[in-house]
Amino acid sequence: xxxxxxxxxxxxxxxxxxxxxxxxxxxxxxxxxxxxxxxxxxxxxxxxxxxxxxxxxxxxxxxxxxxxxxxxxxxxxxxxxxxxxxxxxxxxxxxxxxxxxxxxxxxxxxxxxxxxxxxxxxxxxxxxxxxxxxxxxxxxxxxxxxxxxxxxxxxxxxxxxxxxxxxxxxxxxxxxxxxxxxxxxxxxxxxxxxxxxxxxxxxxxxxxxxxxxxxxxxxxxxxxxxxxxxxxxxxxxxxxxxxxxxxxxxxxxxxxxxxxxxxxxxxxxxxxxxxxxxxxxxxxxxxxxxxxxxxxxxxxxxxxxxxxxxxxxxxxxxxxxxxxxxxxxxxxxxxxxx
Amino acid sequence: xxxxxxxxxxxxxxxxxxxxxxxxxxxxxxxxxxxxxxxxxxxxxxxxxxxxxxxxxxxxxxxxxxxxxxxxxxxxxxxxxxxxxxxxxxxxxxxxxxxxxxxxxxxxxxxxxxxxxxxxxxxxxxxxxxxxxxxxxxxxxxxxxxxxxxxxxxxxxxxxxxxxxxxxxxxxxxxxxxxxxxxxxxxxxxxxxxxxxxxxxxxxxxxxxxxxxxxxxxxxxxxxxxxxxxxxxxxxxxxxxxxxxxxxxxxxxxxxxxxxxxxxxxxxxxxxxxxxxxxxxxxxxxxxxxxxxxxxxxxxxxxxxxxxxxxxxxxxxxxxxxxxxxxxxxxxxxxxxxxxxxxxxxxxxxxxxxxxxxxxxxxxxxxxxxxxxxxxxxxxxxxxxxxxxxxxxxxxxxxxxxxxxxxxxxxxxxxxxxxxxxxxxxxxxxxxxxxxxxxxxxxxxxxxxxxxxxxxxxxxxxxxxxxxxxxxxxxxxxxxxxxxxxxxxxxxxxxxxxxxxxxxx
Numbered sequence: 001x002x003x004x005x006x007x008x009x010x011x012x013x014x015x016x017x018x019x020x021x022x023x024x025x026x027x028x029x030x031x032x033x034x035x036x037x038x039x040x041x042x043x044x045x046x047x048x049x050x051x052x053x054x055x056x057x058x059x060x061x062x063x064x065x066x067x068x069x070x071x072x073x074x075x076x077x078x079x080x081x082x083x084x085x086x087x088x089x090x091x092x093x094x095x096x097x098x099x100x101x102x103x104x105x106x107x108x109x110x111x112x113x114x115x116x117x118x119x120x121x122x123x124x125x126x127x128x129x130x131x132x133x134x135x136x137x138x139x140x141x142x143x144x145x146x147x148x149x150x151x152x153x154x155x156x157x158x159x160x161x162x163x164x165x166x167x168x169x170x171x172x173x174x175x176x177x178x179x180x181x182x183x184x185x186x187x188x189x190x191x192x193x194x195x196x197x198x199x200x201x202x203x204x205x206x207x208x209x210x211x212x213x214x215x216x217x218x219x220x221x222x223x224x225x226x227x228x229x230x231x232x233x234x235x236x237x238x239x240x241x242x243x244x245x246x247x248x249x250x251x252x253x254x255x256x257x258x259x260x261x262x263x264x265x266x267x268x269x270x271x272x273x274x275x276x277x278x279x280x281x282x283x284x285x286x287x288x289x290x291x292x293x294x295x296x297x298x299x300x301x302x303x304x305x306x307x308x309x310x311x312x313x314x315x316x317x318x319x320x321x322x323x324x325x326x327x328x329x330x331x332x333x334x335x336x337x338x
Numbered sequence: 339x340x341x342x343x344x345x346x347x348x349x350x351x352x353x354x355x356x357x358x359x360x361x362x363x364x365x366x367x368x369x370x371x372x373x374x375x376x377x378x379x380x381x382x383x384x385x386x387x388x389x390x391x392x393x394x395x396x397x398x399x400x401x402x403x404x405x406x407x408x409x410x411x412x413x414x415x416x417x418x419x420x421x422x423x424x425x426x427x428x429x430x431x432x433x434x435x436x437x438x439x440x441x442x443x444x445x446x447x448x449x450x451x452x453x454x455x456x457x458x459x460x461x462x463x464x465x466x467x468x469x470x471x472x473x474x475x476x477x478x479x480x481x482x483x484x485x486x487x488x489x490x491x492x493x494x495x496x497x498x499x500x501x502x503x504x505x506x507x508x509x510x511x512x513x514x515x516x517x518x519x520x521x522x523x524x525x526x527x528x529x530x531x532x533x534x535x536x537x538x539x540x541x542x543x544x545x546x547x548x549x550x551x552x553x554x555x556x557x558x559x560x561x562x563x564x565x566x567x568x569x570x571x572x573x574x575x576x577x578x579x580x581x582x583x584x585x586x587x588x589x590x591x592x593x594x595x596x597x598x599x600x601x602x603x604x605x606x607x608x609x610x611x612x613x614x615x616x617x618x619x620x621x622x623x624x625x626x627x628x629x630x631x632x633x634x635x636x637x638x639x640x641x642x643x644x645x646x647x648x649x650x651x652x653x654x655x656x657x658x659x660x661x662x663x664x665x666x667x668x669x670x671x672x673x674x675x676x677x678x679x680x681x682x683x684x685x686x687x688x689x690x691x692x693x694x695x696x697x698x699x700x701x702x703x704x705x706x707x708x709x710x711x712x713x714x715x716x717x718x719x720x721x722x723x724x725x726x727x728x729x730x731x732x733x734x735x736x737x738x739x740x741x742x743x744x745x746x747x748x749x750x751x752x753x754x755x756x757x758x759x760x761x762x763x764x765x766x767x768x769x770x771x772x773x774x775x776x777x778x779x780x781x782x783x784x785x786x787x788x789x790x791x792x793x794x795x796x797x798x799x800x801x802x803x804x805x806x807x808x809x810x811x812x813x814x815x816x817x818x819x820x821x822x823x824x825x826x827x828x829x830x831x832x833x834x835x836x837x838x839x840x841x842x843x
Contacts, residue, residue, distance in 0.1 A: 205696065213684075217693075
């Protein structure tokens with residue numbers, strides 16, 4: 001799934017353990033500094049509470065986006081896969097009494113939702129791996145299909161009326177930590193472990209850099225691609241269930257605006273847009289930065305739209321800074337050689 | 339146009355002359371004080387093994403590389419301290435690379451005349467004018483092709499003619515041809531030589547860049563030989579024989595020891611019978627024994643790599659059997675082949691052999707990841723240990739294990755690639771062109787490793803179109819042509835020139 005490998009001189013030398021973390025951490029420190037100087041209310045538990053509750057939805061979807069990007073692909077269907085998963089739970093609950101449905105109905109719904117998410121990813125993975133169609137086109141097709149299917153099933157409306165016991169999944173706290181945040185951190189930890197320590201993770205990076213060379217080295221590239229999109233779909237389903245619990249309703253199209261923000265978060269987290277490089281931890285830090293930025297602007301009384309504009313500016317600034325850093329590094333290298 | 343005739347006394351003033359050209363890449367000298375001269379209308383051979391500096395020299399002449407300090411380039415009366423690609427093109431310097439760099443989906447006319455419409459200010463594409471240009475140029479070459487057919491419908495030989503025609507658009511004064519005969523049949527080669535004679539009569543100098551010169555030597559005037567980045571000498575072509583050329587290029591005389599030994603008694607590791615993939619290779623039978631190095635050579639397109647990929651499980655044979663240690667095997671993928679103990683070092687190290695941007699360590703363990711896992715997870719300690727062991731064993735010079743493999747020299751990269759396969763504990767190692775892009779100095783080291791592995795009992799297939807390589811390093815040499823094995827030679831009982839005569843005939 002990589003572009004033909006034409007520019008050979010090192011695209012990016014592998015960096016030390018924390019080099020890809022330096023950027024996001026610097027951004028984190030800067031955001032903290034600027035906003036705590038700008039408003040005394042920034043450094044308060046209210047800010048962090050709102051961040052802690054908002055982060056998980058975007059975060060889970062970003063984790064779903066991360067794997068395909070690392071292989072040099074993309075999954076444009078993440079938000080609608082999440083919607084369909086939420087819809088699946090809602091449907092099972094409604095079949096079993098709506099607000100009066102029991103926990104076992106919810107459990108069944110969750111299992112079916114995860115299956116639906118995984119199925120969406122599986123189909124995309126199979127098509128991408130075997131037909132070699134471009135992931136953007138394949139996931140775009142899936143996105144349109146899921147949106148159409150979801151809007152047809154819901155007639156464009158909200159589905160609500162769920163039993164009270166699922167509310168804590170969206171709003172509850174355990175030992176002072178919001179439940180959605182726990183779910184997100186668990187998933188992020190799992191992703192980190194998978195990427196850094198398992199055969200699948202290893203192969204994802206190799207395929208992302210050069211799929212043909214990985215295949216020549218005995219990597220089952222098709223299997224890896226199918227797994228990547230299936231896991232991506234599964235993660236969307238988890239996001240969909242959390243979103244449903246937070247809003248106490250399901251609506252197809254909900255979270256649609258997150259789609260491109262997840263890509264932004266990946267790049268801010270130092271993920272190579274062409275695949276092969278990037279880690280989970282810096283992406284999580286980048287997500288925190290984005291969320292702090294938006295909460296901080298909110299505190300200053302700026303509109304949500306301005307926050308979005310600032311996110312875009314941030315990405316451009318990061319690109320420019322990275323380029324400058326590269327220039328400086330190259331100049332130092334030249335001086336060292338002389 | 340100048341009037342020099344092939345074979346006539348060279349005109350007093352050279353068309354192209356370079357003196358004292360050196361090029362350094364990251365501390366490695368690719369060219370060391372080389373001088374080079376071509377007369378107008380001359381047919382000149384630039385000879386040297388892979389890695390001798392031929393391509394680097396052309397890239398200096400065409401302005402792709404900038405020579406170090408002192409160099410002087412004079413072309414057609416102008417003196418440059420370095421060329422630029424634009425100046426070289428404008429001055430009439432053309433290169434036809436081995437891959438031709440054409441557009442397969444575009445028509446013959448578009449391929450020939452596209453320079454007329456690219457660059458400069460935007461304007462309407464005048465297809466009529468393009469076709470007219472193309473037709474005229476082809477007529478100059480005494481050829482006509484259907485101008486509207488897409489190029490992919492034509493054979494390699496015809497495409498080469500299109501590439502030559504494209505080079506002639508505008509005022510070409512000198513044309514470099516990189517390995518022009520590598521994939522041509524004898525008849526096609528003869529046609530190419532006719533075209534070169536025509537060009538030469540028009541006063542256009544032609545430089546053949548090749549390590550295989552038997553076919554082109556007869557129409558050449560002079561030959562410049564490079565070895566290991568240095569100028570060996572300039573010789574009248576008439577005085578050269580294949581064995582003399584090989585001697586000059588390799589710096590070795592023929593009594594150098596061949597490594598060949600007999601392995602008749604050793605058990606066969608690989609036995610192939612009647613292996614066939616229509617259009618690629620036919621009825622191939624061969625045996626490789628324990629500790630034996632079997633050389634396979636032949637021209638480009640002889641089916642060597644296709645055969646190797648079939649043995650490696652990446653292609654399915656149409657007919658025939660493959661036996662490993664006496665047992666018939668049928669691979670569904672190269673994973674099956676790797677498990678069975680077959681390793682394949684790709685001829686294309688840059689895009690298939692190694693994953694260039696990834697680390698040395700990851701490249702080394704990719705095919706044997708199971709060995710560094712404990713409880714389903716990759717153990718950093720075990721991985722480092724395995725990598726350190728192989729880096730030591732093969733004498734690979736690295737900075738840190740996490741450095742990108744692309745930061746290594748060609749020779750060290752190739753050692754990483756070999757180590758990757760040795761880590762899978764293979765019984766048969768297929769080396770496909772193992773010295774491509776490896777410095778001459780580092781090649782001996784690669785073959786020392788190969789000899790050591792063979793001595794340890796590994797069965798090795800050594801595929802190369804560099805005849806001296808297989809001659810000096812293999813126990814037996816198979817000659818492959820048009821998909822068939824057409825000859826078997828024992829280096830102890832033939833001389834290198836005899837082998838060359840057989841293969842290039």
